[in-house]
Amino acid sequence: MPVSRIAVGRLEEATQQDALKAALAEFISTLIFVFAGSGSGMAFNKLTDDGATTPAGLIAAAVAHAFALFVAVSVGANISGGHVNPAVTFGAFVGGNISLIRGILYWIAQLLGSVVACLLLKFATGGLTTAAFSLSAGVNVWNAFVLEIVMTFGLVYTVYATAVDPKRGSLGTIAPIAIGFIVGANILAGGAFDGASMNPAVSFGPAVVSWTWDSHWVYWAGPLIGGGLAGLIYEFFFINQTHEQLPTTDH
Template identity: 65%
Template sequence: MALGIDFGSLDDALKFESLKKYVAEFISTLLFVYAGVGSAMAYDKLTSDAALSPAGLTAVAVAHALALFVTVSIAANISGGHVNPAVTFGLALGGHITVFHGVFYWIAQLLGSTVACLLLKLTTGGLAIPIHSVASGISLGEGVVMEIVITFGLVYTVYATAADPRKGDVGIVAPIAIGFIVGANILAAGPFSGGSMNPARSFGPALVSFDWKDHWVYWVGPLVGGGLAGIVYGGIFIEPYSHVPIATEC
């Protein structure tokens, strides 16, 4: 078992090529959150049902799956298309991105999510931005465990389809698989934990709404789940190798 954590250097993280990666993460996260959060807002506006009614849950899950497929695809050749601090964290544990790069990825992703929610507020006549929160009847501990499990599934899929050096030429399969697992996990976990899997996806709505109810759940759960996936797949199933950023692997 071999993990490959690489801190890198600040100088390398601030090179022009690195800055382009951060811009790509910002844009992709912005587009993903705008479509994902916007789908829940649109369903609430067009129907009398809540977004987590059966039809609303399906619509939101499909919107997130499609949006993530596209946003991972458009950033894959530039930044690796993480679009998620939990993915970045899990990949850092396997040496696919340096810690310094990872910190700037997080900043770009959180900014992208925040700007997306501000744009939604601006373009919907000031409608409320829905936040993630644990459902009534579900304890915070249960919510954390559910977020751990579904984020583990997401980051494990990222490793298997995009980060494993033995994957071969999977091309468009990786973004499709990543989008599908997110859509499926939202269908399974949405009525319980909210089905976030992504601290950035939860951060933007919480900041713009300034409603931090249960917010810690969407950092602890996804980061633990993503980290475990990095340890299991990156540390057990991938043979030791030199540090290679995921952007060169996609």
């Protein structure tokens, strides 16, 4: 059972060279992803003079995030596994595929990467607002909470099916694009309601830089629950107990 394989790890792991390299890769990948994703939204606002969000803007956001995540996962895959998302890391942890110590390193790197990306965007755009995620009119926190759970479940389930499952075979070669596609599709589905974060780091950076924390807990609780459920379900039902661990998440 996955729970029996959950590992805390050793404190020394936090200073090991491979773990630090993996954390650096997560920092860079998350920076790349957030800079392009959040930057696309800022560019849209500039082009429309902060006009109302339109269907074209939603499509642009979905495409930008899908492309950026495809690249971010690809460049980090051989070093850290290309998580680029605390919810993915949490899903890997509850499935027994990464230790708690390494997972915490990843979380720190991902959150820092997002904050640095948003600071760079603010500076590079002459101080334009890096908008935090927020709920649309008529959407309450529980609506958004369920949306984030379902969307992140789909994302982490895709990660498991295409990147973690040892039976993935040649499917592993398209894992980054499949992961990018599900994020883009989920933005088209949920973006008009709560911004479709699916990623606590993506929400954290803009919240810190703009210092806006309204309903911020939704963008942590929903993705972590959705990601954790996906990790447990895929590991328990579809991966047998003797599968080999991924080299990038040894513990």
